[in-house]
Amino acid sequence: MKIAIASGKGGTGKTTVASSLLSVWEAPVIAMDLDVEEPNLHLFLKPTITGKRTANMEIPKVDDTLCSKCGKCGELCQFKAISLMGEVLMIFPEMCHGCGGCIAICPEGALTTEFRELGEVTWGHSGRAEFLMGRLRVGEAMSPPLMRVVKEKLEEMMDTVSNDEISKDVIIDAPPGVSCPAINAVMDSDVILLVTEPTPFGFYDMKLAHEAFSPMGKPMGVIVNRAGLGNNDVYDYCAEKKLEIMAEIPYDRQIAETYARGSIISESSDEMKQLFISLAEKIKQTAGSKKSQGGMS
């Protein structure tokens, strides 16, 4: 089972929930940080890193002696990454999406590949959990291509199932927002948890996230963080849309300070531990019941 922890609004407690859930989740489980722009899960899980690889995107390189200046590559490119300007073929590596169209269409075979560094994929373990993260190179604009490389590594890790043949669960820390990076982080999951706070910003962005993720037809649940802080809009919306509130984490300065120290909330008190054990149960039930209803593929 893959569980994506998403939010819409940033700073609602995605990483808090992911790290706490991991702390109570039974092995085998993989913690995957797909917030590649600003990965934070490692700051709390403090994993032992056992491997890393640089993630690259294939981009075109021109051999001027072969290029006939026909301009077909520039006509095809949808991202203005390659273009014939007068008699010079210009390549703008940072605009390239790596589709390979220019290389395939070049009638002279004048284009070959070189690489643009997207960032780094790192893996290891933390307690009972295996750990995997992507980290975007500062200055790189596109996170989905790096996320694809992280997911490829996840498949490798999933394949190394231990002898008892229990398949590994995956807990995904997703990026904020509802545009392409967030969609990419949740699209392969079985359950989506929306972490929100009961404030006008938290509520508005949760609605956007609910709207964005609903067409995927996956079971969703809500976690209200800083409960008691704002107003009732989040609760009213969840009741109306029949979205289950799976946990409420109280608004408490102690919790904020625990987080600020880099500690895991579920390890800070018995009460918090129980809260996350019960959340883990609810997630499993939700995934299980939707499965029996045929709601999941």
Place this chain on the structure above:
Amino acid sequence: MIEILIISGKGGTGKTSLAAAFAHLAKNHVICDLDVDAPDMHLILNPENTIKTDFVSGHEAVIDPDKCDACGKCLEMCQYGAVNETDSIFSIDPLKCEGCKVCVEFCPVNAIDFPEKHCGSWYHSDTRFGPMIHAQLFPGEENSGLLVSLLRKEAKELAKQKGLDLILSDGTPGIGCPVIASLSGVTLAVIVTEPTPSGRHDMERVAELCGHFNIPAGIIINKCDLNEKESAAIEAYGHEKGFTLFGKLPHDPIITRAMINAQAITEYSDNEFAKQVAEIWDRIIHVATPIK
């Protein structure tokens, strides 16, 4: 023209609440919400007299099943895993399609259409604090960087037209495409952070991004009393890298109370916290204004 951008790296540090307060305090300015993905500034500013314009950008591939002869060329060439095949029926997953046109170009029987995508809307509005340019990308859409660039261009034109000399923009979390599009060429980036491991880590990455594009930047430490040690580490980092510290604000529920009231902090209260916000704005404007 002065362009000030409020960013944070990490989400939820108080970016938009502070940006709304600065929008209240600023003079002769256009307000611009560059968070086109999950915008929140309008919840405080309550924009009116809005003119809405469609944002159409990019294309997406759609296979016509009647024309498709199931050769599999598209599946073979797509770099994004966007082509699905079930029992020789080929289709494109719109969530994975990047609109690169490769499948359209190489389909031997021209079975793939390539319609334009309506990705969202952008708005030109009035608010009680001045004119505002903002947008809403449809949930799950891409091309946020292009929409951000469009909003910045519109904000500049509007400022010129109205004889205003300041553009105050609220940014998005992260360091990726919308942030890069927001940041390039601005006068000053104001990074709102918090003294937590995530806050500091993400602030350092977005500060590095400012350095990468040669953008002058300064820091505000919000919720500074949550962890004095982290707060000191952020100050030390700023000092070492030459970023101005615009100020430190304590952890205060006034931010949420003002938000629930749909008011800027400085509008909602004139308490000590609001006074500190006003002082921070004075420092920001001082640093952003060219020496005459």
